[in-house]
Amino acid sequence: MKTVLTSCTSIALVLTGLLTTIPGMAEWSSDPTARTPVVKVEHLQYWTRLVKVDDGFITLWQDKRRDNTHVDVYAQKFTLDGQMLWPENGRVIAAGPAGSLTLPFQLDTSLVHDGNGGALISWNDASDPVYFQAFASRVAPDGGVSWGNPGETIQSSDTAIPLLASETRGINRMPSVWNMAADSEGGAFVPLTTGIGRLDSSGRVRTNWFEDPTDQQSPAGFGFVPFVDSAQRDGVYAVWPQGSLYFVDKVVARKLIDPEARWPLSKDTFTDAWGQLSLYDPDYSINVCRLTAVPDDDGGFIAVWTDDRVRSETAHFRVYAQRVDADGNALWQQGGIEVSADVMTYTCYWWSRLSAVADGEGGVAIAWNDQQDSQRLQRIAADGSKRWGADGVLLDTDNGIYTNLTTHGLVQTRDGDYVVLYYHEGETKLVTQKLSGGRGMPLWGEGKVVYEGCVYPYLGGDDAAMVADGKGGAVVTFVGCDQDVYAHRIDDSGAGTFSVNPGLNDAWYDPETSGQGFFITVFPDLGTVSLAWFTYDTELPPPDAVAYLGDPGHRWLTAVGPIEGSGAVMDIELTSGGIFDAATEITRTDPPGSDGTLTLTFSSCNSGTIEYDIPSINRQGIVPIQRVATDNVVICEALSSD
Known part of the structure; x- marks a missing residue:
């Protein structure tokens, strides 16, 4: 019996070794x-x-x-x-x-x-x-x-x-910032500097090449968005900066439809639905640094780009976006809505990046970086309004003089949230962060690290790429500074995440401002958080101020908002006109949100921050908070681990 066991054990060990070495x-x-x-x-x-x-x-x-x-x-x-x-x-x-x-x-x-x-x-x-x-x-x-x-x-x-597209070999080029677009039948639309065509699933060119008489060769980018129209015909939107190098005269688009009338007997000829449509036509040449386009989920597209129309004499660009419907009508502000403040790009250096993804509701989420300062994101709704605040979400900063933050990708996950990928050169880390779809709340604490180490920036190429994993997370490939390619999956669980739960219900405060504080209540069934802030006026009341109950300087604010991952964004509500323990007519903030917002974020069961923006007193700031007493921490941790 011992011999048999030993033999079985040996076989198991050999099999285990083989399994661990099989490619x-x-x-x-x-x-x-x-x-x-x-x-x-x-x-x-x-x-x-x-x-x-x-x-x-x-x-x-x-x-x-x-x-x-x-x-x-x-x-x-x-x-x-x-x-x-x-x-x-x-x-x-x-x-x-x-x-x-x-x-x-x-x-x-x-x-x-x-x-x-x-x-x-x-x-x-x-x-x-x-x-x-x-x-x-x-x-x-x-x-x-x-x-x-x-x-x-x-x-x-x-x-x-x-x-x-041209029979002359050697002039049919697809620049590195361009990409094919998959059609609905296993083929693809192909953009070349000499024309646009469509391949079928067997590799046959099924359309005549469409040759645009204007220049499509700007290295700033080329938006290429496939669609299927109401007649079930495949087509593609082409968006590009018209001009030479980064110096362009305007941003234009075309809608090309394959009539699918002759193929496979003979090639079809694209229908040029609108002719050339101008998305932005300035009075003088401008620099366009980056451009991309995404579907608007209603048959049209959204173009996103950066240009220097506001400060052409400097190295400062801004991000713009325009939505166009299937009939060629620009739906947002003429020339595009302004998405960002100044983005200093040093004349389109490679580390200035821009990523965009459709939000599934007729809008777009956008990520960009200023290599001197910050990683930012913004979500634009279908009507052109900003979903994530006037200035967007400031996700990270790098204050180093010679180091940069570089955007490498943005995807929407199956749960309707977003994952952004960026490289923090100062910390030599490739990082992902997940943001809630509603308010852009960070959901992964300080972010999840894809790679701790140097990422190789070869001539401004795509040294990292990301796609959604279909499970709420993302998959990333990147080139390390050892010049090899690696891959990693960031899932939507584990370390770095924290979710709001009723165990957070408690009294909270900042020890530096003892005597002030917050009552926070989580309503999980309603999916909301309620907060009451007990504080003081911005200045001491005059000595002759009279209050019959309490101090004349006492103030309180209330706020309610939907739970989003590790926190909530809430509209402040102020009330007035009341008398102690008496039924009176109360005046409330009107319209809701006009008195400002509070952004509540928890990093653990005993720590968090409250970021406030109160326009009526022109005050913005961040208050670090902890519990007044830690009795309920154990409840929070138990709920957090479930």
């Missing part, structure tokens, strides 16, 4: 300084892209592993649990010169899902600045690369489609 069996690393590797090879890997597919995630990057003399394109697929599914260190997508790839540099990648567990990928066979020829191919769910007939061989048995 693809790895899970997410719990070490914030060493996340799960996607690729670890010699030389530089850079410009990572990421897309969610039916059964996992596909990431794409540019790769110099061939003796640092070639730039190839590689991809890897992994599961929600962090298991790598394709060959170790990635599946080569394009490596030249070989076949139809005439040059050693494959650059400016683009990545979208194919609706079937795989992805569509494009890149440029390039020799900067002379020759740029775009290609596209499909990588299947199992990692096979083939877009068959009429594809061209690019290496060994792999094929791709040369994107030829």
Whole structure:
């Protein structure tokens, strides 16, 4: 019997060892300084892209592993649990010169899902600045690369489609800040500097190329938003700054519809629904630094960009947004609503970033950074109003002279909240924070760290990318300063989160201002928090002031607001006209909210902050709070752990 047990034990140990060494069996690393590797090879890997597919995630990057003399394109697929599914260190997508790839540099990648567990990928066979020829191919769910007939061989048995809006090879380029847009049938719309076209799911060009007579080559960005119209036809909105480099004459858009009348017998020709629509047409040339666009969830789109119209003589830009309906009507303020105050960008340096995502209600959430100061976010409602305060949410700051905060992504999660990804250079941390959809309240304490370490900023490329994980969190890929690609999932649980619960019901105060304080009551069934603030006037009353009960300087404020994660944003209400223990007519704040707001945030069962903004006395500030007595902490902790 002993021998049998020993043999079984040996077999179990051997199997355990095998399982731990099989490629693809790895899970997410719990070490914030060493996340799960996607690729670890010699030389530089850079410009990572990421897309969610039916059964996992596909990431794409540019790769110099061939003796640092070639730039190839590689991809890897992994599961929600962090298991790598394709060959170790990635599946080569394009490596030249070989076949139809005439040059050693494959650059400016683009990545979208194919609706079937795989992805569509494009890149440029390039020799900067002379020759740029775009290609596209499909990588299947199992990692096979083939877009068959009429594809061209690019290496060994792999094929791709040369994107030829112009028959002259070498001038059909897709710039690095542009991206394909997936259609509803497994194909994609493709934007080139020479024209816009549509590919079907087999890689055939199913439309004639639409050649816009105006310049689309600004590196500031290119908004490309697919849609399906009421007649079930696929189309795409194209939005771009018209001009040269960052110096543009206006921001314009087109609506292109594939009539889907002739294909597959012959190519269709796009319907140019509006002609060229001007979103902002200044009287003089301006600088446009960043531009993107998202659907408005009602058949139109929302464009977001930065320009220097207000302070063109300086390095200061501001963020603007415009919503356009399906008929080509601009719905917000002419020229776009002003989303932000000054954003100092030093003439569009690469670390000035902008991300936007549709909110599912006709509006948009936007994240941006000022490399000298702050990471900010704002949500714009369908009517163009600001949902997250006049100045948005100030999420983080970096006061270092030579360090920056850089926005790397913004996604909406399944629960209607938002996750933002940014790099804090001063603290050498890649950080995520989740914000509530309603008021933009931070939900993950001080944020969740994706990576403690340096992120590689290769020539301003995409050194980090993020998509929603479908579970309330997000998945991130990034390039570390060791020049390898890593991945990590940030889930919506665990350390760094705190949720409001009835165990917080208590008397709270700031020890520095003893004699003042707060009563806080949580109503979980109603989903609200009530707060009463007992304080004093902003100045001492005169000596001859009379009060028959209490001190003439006594003041109290009340506020109620909806629970959002770790806190609540509440409108202040002031009352007047009452008499002690008597029924009298009471005057209340009208309209609600006009006396200011309180933002209540808890970081634990015995600590939090109250941020106040009271316009009537022109006072803003933050009060740190703790319990007057800690008796109820144990109740709060028990409820928090449930």
